Amino acid sequence: MKSLAFTVFRRLILGLPTLAGVVIVSFVLTHLLPGDPAVYFAGAAPTPEAIADLRKSLLLDRPLWEQFLAYLGHLAHGDLGRSLVTGQPVLSDLYTRLPATLELTLTALALAILIAVPLGVLAALSKGSVVDHVCRVFSTTALSMPSFFTSLLLVFVFYYALGVSPAPLGRVDPMAFPVTERTGFVVVDSVLAADWSSLRDGVAHILLPATALALSGIGPLMRITRGAMLGILSSDFMRAARSYDMSRWKVVYVYALRNALLPVLTTAGFVFSFLISANVVIEKVFSWPGIGSYALEALVASDYAAVQGFVLAVATVYVLTNIFIDILYGLVDVRVRLAG
Amino acid sequence: MALTATLQFGLRRDVLTSTVLAFIVIICVVAVFGPFLAGHDPLATDPANALRPPTWVNPCGTDQVGRDICTRIIFATRLDLFISIGSVLIALIFGSLIGAFAGFFGGPVDRLAMWLVDTIMAFPLFLLAMAIVAALGNSLANIIYATALVNIPFYARTVRAEIAQRREAGFVDAARISGNGPFRILARHLFPTTIPQLVVQMTLTMGWAILNAASLSFIGLGIRPPTPEWGIMVAEGASFIVTGEWWVALFPGLALVAVVLSLNLLGDGLRDMVDARDRR
Amino acid sequence: MLIIEDLTIHFSTRRGLVQALDRVNLEIAPGEVVGLVGESGSGKSVLSYAISGLLDAAAQVVSGRIQWYGKTIEPVRERRATRVAIAQIFQNPRGSLNPIRSVGRQLADVAGRSRVKSLMESVHLDPVKAAQYPFELSGGQCQRISIALALGCEPELLIADEPTTGLDVTTEAAVMALIDELSASRRMSTLLVTHNLALAAVHCDRILVMHAGQIVENAPVEILTQTPRHPYASRLLAATPQHSATAADLQTVPGNLPDLAGPLPPCRFATRCDRRQPDCDLTTPPLVTIAPNHLVACRHPLC
Numbered sequence: 001m002k003s004l005a006f007t008v009f010r011r012l013i014l015g016l017p018t019l020a021g022v023v024i025v026s027f028v029l030t031h032l033l034p035g036d037p038a039v040y041f042a043g044a045a046p047t048p049e050a051i052a053d054l055r056k057s058l059l060l061d062r063p064l065w066e067q068f069l070a071y072l073g074h075l076a077h078g079d080l081g082r083s084l085v086t087g088q089p090v091l092s093d094l095y096t097r098l099p100a101t102l103e104l105t106l107t108a109l110a111l112a113i114l115i116a117v118p119l120g121v122l123a124a125l126s127k128g129s130v131v132d133h134v135c136r137v138f139s140t141t142a143l144s145m146p147s148f149f150t151s152l153l154l155v156f157v158f159y160y161a162l163g164v165s166p167a168p169l170g171r172v173d174p175m176a177f178p179v180t181e182r183t184g185f186v187v188v189d190s191v192l193a194a195d196w197s198s199l200r201d202g203v204a205h206i207l208l209p210a211t212a213l214a215l216s217g218i219g220p221l222m223r224i225t226r227g228a229m230l231g232i233l234s235s236d237f238m239r240a241a242r243s244y245d246m247s248r249w250k251v252v253y254v255y256a257l258r259n260a261l262l263p264v265l266t267t268a269g270f271v272f273s274f275l276i277s278a279n280v281v282i283e284k285v286f287s288w289p290g291i292g293s294y295a296l297e298a299l300v301a302s303d304y305a306a307v308q309g310f311v312l313a314v315a316t317v318y319v320l321t322n323i324f325i326d327i328l329y330g331l332v333d334v335r336v337r338l339a340g
Numbered sequence: 341m342a343l344t345a346t347l348q349f350g351l352r353r354d355v356l357t358s359t360v361l362a363f364i365v366i367i368c369v370v371a372v373f374g375p376f377l378a379g380h381d382p383l384a385t386d387p388a389n390a391l392r393p394p395t396w397v398n399p400c401g402t403d404q405v406g407r408d409i410c411t412r413i414i415f416a417t418r419l420d421l422f423i424s425i426g427s428v429l430i431a432l433i434f435g436s437l438i439g440a441f442a443g444f445f446g447g448p449v450d451r452l453a454m455w456l457v458d459t460i461m462a463f464p465l466f467l468l469a470m471a472i473v474a475a476l477g478n479s480l481a482n483i484i485y486a487t488a489l490v491n492i493p494f495y496a497r498t499v500r501a502e503i504a505q506r507r508e509a510g511f512v513d514a515a516r517i518s519g520n521g522p523f524r525i526l527a528r529h530l531f532p533t534t535i536p537q538l539v540v541q542m543t544l545t546m547g548w549a550i551l552n553a554a555s556l557s558f559i560g561l562g563i564r565p566p567t568p569e570w571g572i573m574v575a576e577g578a579s580f581i582v583t584g585e586w587w588v589a590l591f592p593g594l595a596l597v598a599v600v601l602s603l604n605l606l607g608d609g610l611r612d613m614v615d616a617r618d619r620r
Numbered sequence: 621m622l623i624i625e626d627l628t629i630h631f632s633t634r635r636g637l638v639q640a641l642d643r644v645n646l647e648i649a650p651g652e653v654v655g656l657v658g659e660s661g662s663g664k665s666v667l668s669y670a671i672s673g674l675l676d677a678a679a680q681v682v683s684g685r686i687q688w689y690g691k692t693i694e695p696v697r698e699r700r701a702t703r704v705a706i707a708q709i710f711q712n713p714r715g716s717l718n719p720i721r722s723v724g725r726q727l728a729d730v731a732g733r734s735r736v737k738s739l740m741e742s743v744h745l746d747p748v749k750a751a752q753y754p755f756e757l758s759g760g761q762c763q764r765i766s767i768a769l770a771l772g773c774e775p776e777l778l779i780a781d782e783p784t785t786g787l788d789v790t791t792e793a794a795v796m797a798l799i800d801e802l803s804a805s806r807r808m809s810t811l812l813v814t815h816n817l818a819l820a821a822v823h824c825d826r827i828l829v830m831h832a833g834q835i836v837e838n839a840p841v842e843i844l845t846q847t848p849r850h851p852y853a854s855r856l857l858a859a860t861p862q863h864s865a866t867a868a869d870l871q872t873v874p875g876n877l878p879d880l881a882g883p884l885p886p887c888r889f890a891t892r893c894d895r896r897q898p899d900c901d902l903t904t905p906p907l908v909t910i911a912p913n914h915l916v917a918c919r920h921p922l923c
Contacts (some may be wrong), residue, residue, distance in 0.1 A: 010572075017455055017458075018455070018458050018459055018462050019462075021455065021456075021458070021459030021462065022459060022462050022463070025459060025463070026471075029471050029475050031473065089539075136608075137605075138468055140601065140604050140605055140608060141597070141601055142602060144547060144551075144597055144600040144601035144603075144604050145597050146551045146554055146571075146593075146596065146597075146600075147555070148554075148555060148571070148574060148575070148578075149574060149589075149593040149596065149597065152574065152577075152578055152581050152589055152593070153593075155581055155582070156581045156582075156586060157563075159582070160582055160584065162579060165486065167582075209576045224393050273464050274464065274465075276464050276467075277464035277465060277466035277467050278466065280466070280467065280559065281555055281558060281559060282561055284558075295467070295470075296559060299470065299471070299474040299561065300560070307471065307474075311463070311467070311471060314463070314464060314467060315463050315464075318462055318463070318464060319462055340519070
């Protein structure tokens with residue numbers, strides 16, 4: 001395991017320049033946001049002197065590079081500033097809202113994988129046939145539909161027309177008694193508290209947004225699975241495996257699919273970050289209290305600190321996800337693992 | 341030229357791709373000429389006729405202020421196609437330049453270029469586009485620039501990979517020996533080899549650019565109403581979904597999906613052709 | 621045991637119709653070691669895959685058949701009604717093994733866990749290595765594992781498709797010695813497919829020479845290596861280093877293999893042959909018996 005710790009360390013170091021770039025870009029971007037934070041912060045009917053004082057305390061009258069250094073200093077202390085909209089420290093805002101987004105994104109990712117991988121395998125095994133073409137057209141169509149459109153379609157069909165799903169108004173029924181929060185994930189917390197009605201409620205509310213989100217991820221996942229399977233199926237060792245008269249199940253799943261899953265793993269990482277992007281739209285449509293809707297409100301209100309904090313948080317999650325995927329790949333692919 | 345020959349050969353064999361290409365041509369025609377042939381004024385409001393379901397007069401119904409949705413869709417086609425072509429061209433130019441230099445010169449140039457590209461890609465791309473548009477303002481130009489910027493990495497990487505792969509090839513050495521300077525080699529000998537992959541990338545990016553612009557408009561950070569654009573139209577129709585006026589959001593959405601789907605299918609078909617050619 | 625009669629196989633590909641095998645005739649008796657020799661692209665691998673049943677669905681049997689103990693079998697394994705005791709080892713030893721599975725588990729997949737140890741011992745590998753992965757083993761060791769895997773199927777016929785290409789000379793000798801030993805001890809027939817005539821001469825009882833999808837000569841090894849009758853076989857022999865006194869004496873076979881996707885003359889060697897006569901272009905020369913156990917497909921064979 002020493003090599004594992006070393007690998008993690010090495011990857012983190014390698015990710016630093018990118019992280020530095022991210023910090024710089026997020027700083028620059030937010031300082032381009034229109035509006036004057038001092039005016040917003042000053043409250044109602046501010047005097048010019050009050051605004052000038054505020055500006056001094058917010059360092060807005062100092063040159064940009066000084067502000068940047070101050071920003072870095074704050075970052076080092078874990079201080080992401082205070083949100084103008086909520087009045088809370090940005091860090092605690094993000095902390096409160098992150099579980100909602102993560103629960104949604106992870107559920108969507110799981111759904112996408114559960115649908116896309118079997119379809120990809122099916123398409124590869126029946127290459128060239130009608131089934132293959134249907135699968136490919138399906139994945140391309142899923143890829144071509146914007147998440148806002150799929151959300152609305154799903155809401156129309158399942159809420160309005162069929163009445164099966166609850167109203168798109170958030171994570172849980174606002175009238176119901178909230179479940180005791182332990183992880184922040186409604187589904188997990190409900191199971192932990194053995195609160196079955198909350199579980200039903202949570203699942204019913206998460207199903208539509210997660211499906212809409214998952215559809216965006218199915219496209220690339222299915223294609224990569226199909227491509228990887230086709231490549232593996234035509235490889236030398238697969239031909240050899242055929243010659244040993246092993247059961248078809250073993251040949252396809254244990255031999256072919258496990259090898260094909262390696263590129264799927266990397267794609268899953270990419271899809272995850274893509275889903276975090278697409279989250280913003282879904283959170284808007286379903287009034288989901290996650291960091292996506294938080295960012296949207298912040299952007300519209302030119303809430304400096306909140307936007308900066310959000311961008312930094314998401315980019316960090318992304319970089320960390322990539323590192324995690326790299327490490328996972330190294331563990332799963334024996335060749336990489338044993339070569340150190 | 342070899343590329344057109346491949347295209348013609350491929351198109352004749354692949355029915356789906358040819359059909360899709362024909363469809364896209366029709367869309368372009370609609371985009372260019374549609375506004376002149378449309379029956380209604382896309383901006384003319386008619387409150388008395390608000391929220392009418394599809395009829396002969398209004399094939400897609402009317403929206404909440406009585407505007408004809410069909411006409412608005414046609415006008416939106418022009419706008420969305422313009423955005424996508426504009427941003428793709430810009431991304432193509434800058435991305436290819438970055439990728440070409442990175443792939444050809446290697447070393448510190450490559451590392452710097454890849455650091456830039458990686459930094460852009462470290463952000464979930466839609467969020468980056470959102471942030472840029474919010475920072476710079478909701479104008480059409482800013483949307484195009486933002487979309488272009490987040491697409492640059494794909495072009496840079498494609499071109500870099502193709503050129504780095506061929507950098508040491510025989511024909512490059514031959515060109516070098518006959519006295520061609522590095523820029524000439526890049527421009528005349530190496531870059532043309534990247535064109536097939538670039539064409540594939542362009543069709544796929546165009547689809548994505550339209551989705552991007554529509555999504556931005558949907559959340560309020562893109563094109564502003566009353567300009568007709570597919571994303572805004574769906575956003576405006578969203579509130580009527582739960583009251584049963586489904587056509588306000590559905591038709592613009594369908595138009596959007598149809599165009600993006602065609603572009604994606606075309607890109608797939610082209611990719612199959614290009615890959616097959618390379619394999620031979 | 622194995623009888624192939626007039627087997628003709630075509631593939632439809634992007635480039636057109638590839639006429640991979642043309643009226644191939646071949647017989648292997650129990651316990652025989654037969655060599656199948658030809659240049660790269662001569663169709664020997666296609667023939668070996670057809671016997672093993674490893675061709676893909678694009679293969680069409682235009683005429684002829686493969687018979688195993690009197691019953692016709694398909695060149696595509698999945699279409700075979702029953703299991704046939706034929707196993708194969710391949711050219712790229714490491715590439716023929718599952719890269720992310722330990723060799724012991726791969727052996728267990730084929731033969732069951734109880735037999736892993738004995739199989740590894742029969743190919744002279746330390747059973748301790750069962751936990752290792754293909755990339756940790758040398759090429760020779762990987763080939764031994766492949767042989768063990770093939771043995772795990774209890775074959776009556778072992779097809780060795782270029783088993784030593786890519787291995788160094790000492791390893792080549794060791795692997796071939798292993799194959800010889802196993803053939804003898806298990807009374808297993810072997811079909812050695814190779815481009816190396818010298819190798820076949822050392823290890824085989826009988827050699828078939830193949831050219832562009834056609835069998836051109838079929839003779840016992842002593843006769844083929846001393847008095848081949850087909851012009852191509854004789855040129856192949858002249859091209860082996862053992863046959864020549866100095867490097868300057870080495871002769872190549874002129875010309876190239878014809879494109880199997882294009883129009884083909886009846887005798888596919890005609891364009892490269894210096895004994896060509898007008899009647900060579902009329903119909904395909906049949907494989908005729910010119911001496912006991914000696915068949916040649918040529919109208920004007922060498923004397």
